[in-house]
Amino acid sequence: MLDEWLDEFSRNLGADYYGVADITNAGDFIFQQGKINVEQYPRAISIGILLLNTIVDDLPRRSEHSVAVNYHHTYNIVNLQLDLIASRLARSIQKQGYTALPVPASERYDDEMICAVFSHKLAANLAGLGWIGKSCLLITPENGPRVRWTTILTNVPLTPTGKPMKNLCGDCRKCVDICPVKAFTGSNFKEDEDRDVRYDARKCELYLENLEKQEKLPVCGLCIYNCPFGK
Structure with missing residues (x-):
């Protein structure tokens, strides 16, 4: 069965997470963000790779050059691994007579909106x-x-692996409070609200640009480090 084969194939290539989403109901949002027509691609295969805890747990010391170098290197390597897995899966799908479009793991599409051509977290969600x-x-x-x-x-025509999970963040504000530029408002996600209600991406952008101006590697990630579910 193609569903099981793709799952096993991706994990053999190094994926820690595999999921399938029916994205047809999100077609308007997807087209608005990256001009992708979901009538051509009604399914999204989501692939995830874990970051090493030893790297993430050092992020409070990111001002130290060695820590920043390690995180920057790991971030780039994991993105490369993801792109290679996506490319292999897409080629395999094409050989089966279907169409497939691998979306880069980390590639900006719109500088004004500060977003990629497609939301990976939307597919995983x-x-x-x-x-x-x-x-x-x-x-x-x-x-x-x-x-x-x-x-x-x-x-x-893959079978979706699930549906969006219940938000378990509750009253937790650890990611909000640790952010050095206060980019998060603390509001819970609502699918009918713009990202700006929860997050000011420009604040993150300027913070990282300022690090580069100081000839430092643009590394933060404290919201990743401080999440209780990660710890």
Whole structure:
């Protein structure tokens, strides 16, 4: 069965998470963000790889050059691994006679909106792999936000693996309170609200740009570090 084969294939390539989402109901949002027509790609395969705890747990010391270098290197390597897995899966799907579009794990599409061509966390959320937290990151119940994601859009008639999980953030504000630029408002995710209600992406952007101006590596990630589900 193609569902089981793709799951096993992705895990053999190094994926820690695999899920399938029916994205047809989110078609308007997806098209608005990246001009992707979900009629061509009604399914999204979500792939996740865990970040190493030893790297994430050092983030409070990110001002130390060695810590910043380690995190920056790990971040880039994991993104590369995700892109390679997505490419392999997409090629395999094509050989089966279907269409597949691997979306880069980390590639900006719109500088004004500060977003990618497609939301990986949307796919993971709709696939039942977690919920979107106050940090606007995908929170998994097992590892919190300590996961990097990529997506393969496809027309393979795969069976969705789940539905969006209940938001378990509750009254927790650990990601909100630790943010050095107060980019988060503390509001819980609502699918009918703009991201700006919860998160000012420009504050993060300026913070990282300022680090670069100081000839430092642009590393933060404290919202990933401080999430209780990750710890």
